[in-house]
Amino acid sequence: MSSTLIKELKQEVNKRRTFAIIAHPDAGKTTLTEKLLLFGGAIRLAGSVKARKANRHATSDWMEIEKQRGISVTSSVMQFDYAGHRVNILDTPGHQDFSEDTYRTLTAADSAVMLIDVAKGVEVQTIKLFQVCRQRGIPIFTFINKLDREGKNPFELMEELEQVLGIRSVPMNWPIGMGHDLCGVYDRMKSQVELFQGDDHSKIVVKKVADYNDPAIREMAGDHLTDQLVEDLELLDVAGDPFDLDKVLAGELTPIFFGSAVNNFGVQTFLDNFLQLAPKPSARNSTQGIIDPLENEKFSGYVFKIQANMNPAHRDRIAFLRICSGKFERGMSVKHVRNGKDIKLSQPQQFLAQDRDIVDVAYPGDIIGLFDPGIFRIGDSLSQTADLVYNELPTFSPEIFSKVSIKNALKYKQFQKGIDQLTEEGTIQVFTTTSGFDELILGVVGQLQFEVFEYRMRAEYGVETMMQRMPYQFARWITGDKIDPAKFRINTTLVKDKKGNFVVLFENEYAMRTAMEKFPDYQFLETAP
Numbered sequence: 001m002s003s004t005l006i007k008e009l010k011q012e013v014n015k016r017r018t019f020a021i022i023a024h025p026d027a028g029k030t031t032l033t034e035k036l037l038l039f040g041g042a043i044r045l046a047g048s049v050k051a052r053k054a055n056r057h058a059t060s061d062w063m064e065i066e067k068q069r070g071i072s073v074t075s076s077v078m079q080f081d082y083a084g085h086r087v088n089i090l091d092t093p094g095h096q097d098f099s100e101d102t103y104r105t106l107t108a109a110d111s112a113v114m115l116i117d118v119a120k121g122v123e124v125q126t127i128k129l130f131q132v133c134r135q136r137g138i139p140i141f142t143f144i145n146k147l148d149r150e151g152k153n154p155f156e157l158m159e160e161l162e163q164v165l166g167i168r169s170v171p172m173n174w175p176i177g178m179g180h181d182l183c184g185v186y187d188r189m190k191s192q193v194e195l196f197q198g199d200d201h202s203k204i205v206v207k208k209v210a211d212y213n214d215p216a217i218r219e220m221a222g223d224h225l226t227d228q229l230v231e232d233l234e235l236l237d238v239a240g241d242p243f244d245l246d247k248v249l250a251g252e253l254t255p256i257f258f259g260s261a262v263n264n265f266g267v268q269t270f271l272d273n274f275l276q277l278a279p280k281p282s283a284r285n286s287t288q289g290i291i292d293p294l295e296n297e298k299f300s301g302y303v304f305k306i307q308a309n310m311n312p313a314h315r316d317r318i319a320f321l322r323i324c325s326g327k328f329e330r331g332m333s334v335k336h337v338r339n340g341k342d343i344k345l346s347q348p349q350q351f352l353a354q355d356r357d358i359v360d361v362a363y364p365g366d367i368i369g370l371f372d373p374g375i376f377r378i379g380d381s382l383s384q385t386a387d388l389v390y391n392e393l394p395t396f397s398p399e400i401f402s403k404v405s406i407k408n409a410l411k412y413k414q415f416q417k418g419i420d421q422l423t424e425e426g427t428i429q430v431f432t433t434t435s436g437f438d439e440l441i442l443g444v445v446g447q448l449q450f451e452v453f454e455y456r457m458r459a460e461y462g463v464e465t466m467m468q469r470m471p472y473q474f475a476r477w478i479t480g481d482k483i484d485p486a487k488f489r490i491n492t493t494l495v496k497d498k499k500g501n502f503v504v505l506f507e508n509e510y511a512m513r514t515a516m517e518k519f520p521d522y523q524f525l526e527t528a529p
């Protein structure tokens with residue numbers, strides 16, 4: 001083993017932090033991302049990330065979305081250097097862009113930042129994304145945003161994290177006043193106060209104090225706010241969870257930071273602490289056992305997302321690869337493990353804010369975009385070690401369903417080919433009915449996936465499709481003896497997935513629970529067995 005390469009890998013891996021920001025739309029993800037990029041010097045102008053977002057959502061016409069993809073491709077991963085760290089932020093599309101890709105992207109992250117609007121608390125999309133992170137056991141850091149607005153009481157928010165998400169939390173800082181009264185935050189770890197100053201809160205002053213009883217706080221914040229602060233912090237000291245890094249790293253305890261992204265308040269403290277506490281690129285499971293990036297010098301990685309290219313007339317796409325071990329060098333040859341062929345990685349791209357650069361070297365934790373003339377599928381592994389396969393991508397349980405049929409029956413062959421390929425690529429999941437007519441049902445997690453499907457069927461396979469939305473919201477794979485469609489008639493239906501596994505679709509949670517109680521001999525699974 002070449003010790004110089006291992007040394008280089010150690011250095012590069014140790015300084016990397018690869019994470020995703022998970023949030024419900026409007027919590028302030030774009031704003032926070034922009035502030036982080038500003039700290040890293042990756043963008044110079046406040047407003048540039050926002051302008052892009054506005055562009056992206058100006059239209060829902062798919063042709064337009066597709067054009068905008070060129071822009072969103074470059075924003076899928078944002079890389080910058082800050083305080084000796086190399087930071088990779090993965091974009092997790094929300095709004096109408098929400099799709100299975102959003103979930104898959106989370107598999108490429110080593111930690112997540114959960115952004116919560118102080119007034120709204122834990123919202124639907126946050127719950128879904130949180131659960132995916134939970135399943136992977138990655139550490140989750142919480143940023144409670146919009147502290148300059150009236151919102152929920154911090155204790156109430158902590159309670160909500162526990163009740164709704166089932167995770168305990170430890171506040172790293174604590175607000176001194178909130179909303180209109182917001183005067184600053186008290187940093188519990190460093191025993192210092194960060195004060196908001198000026199009418200427009202444009203100035204931030206940091207002052208070291210002995211502890212929260214330091215009279216200097218009273219001088220700065222006044223009696224009323226200080227009394228509340230002392231009362232809250234005493235309660236936290238007695239009844240709150242102590243900070244425990246092992247629990248944080250195991251995803252059992254989430255550190256909370258309070259702040260206001262748009263005012264840049266609490267953002268730097270958050271970034272500094274986060275980079276200290278968040279894990280470096282982690283070891284990953286493979287068919288060759290656990291691959292630790294600090295010990296393996298052979299290059300390996302897996303494709304977690306494939307994005308259609310700007311020009312829909314060309315079928316070329318970009319495959320996003322998460323590097324798991326070794327050093328990537330432009331032009332290197334690696335094995336495409338699924339088809340056993342050697343391929344040369346000659347034109348990889350890296351993504352930094354707005355510019356797309358050709359990348360010469362990259363290390364574990366980095367994401368590179370590979371030009372894909374149609375050779376990659378989601379989940380493919382590339383490796384210098386033959387047969388090393390990462391199994392990082394589960395199928396996610398679809399939540400929106402639609403019957404699909406073809407307008408012109410003469411095109412059936414192309415239709416079938418399109419369905420097969422788009423299923424393999426992970427654009428959609430496909431099911432067939434068990435009623436005897438073999439109708440096709442598509443399942444997705446985000447509406448956008450249907451739009452992509454229809455558009456690509458037309459553009460790439462010349463097939464016009466008809467979609468008929470179905471009322472189902474949940475899918476569970478079932479195993480057991482004597483599975484009979486007649487048992488699943490009311491608010492449910494029994495279908496088969498591509499491999500012939502039985503799947504029950506339910507209209508609502510009540511129907512699902514009823515079925516589970518009624519048929520205790522069956523196993524109901526969230527993903528394919």
Ligand code: G4P
Pocket residue numbers: 023024025026027028029030031032050145146147148149259260261262263
């Ligand atoms: P998203 O990407 O999560 O969807 O959220 P985004 O950053 O676009 O923020 C949503 C709205 O919340 C924006 O307002 C943004 O300015 C605002 N916001 C973000 N952080 C804070 C904060 O700390 N305090 C307050 N008061 N507002 C915040 P908007 O009116 O939708 O857009 P804009 O007019 O500001 O562009």
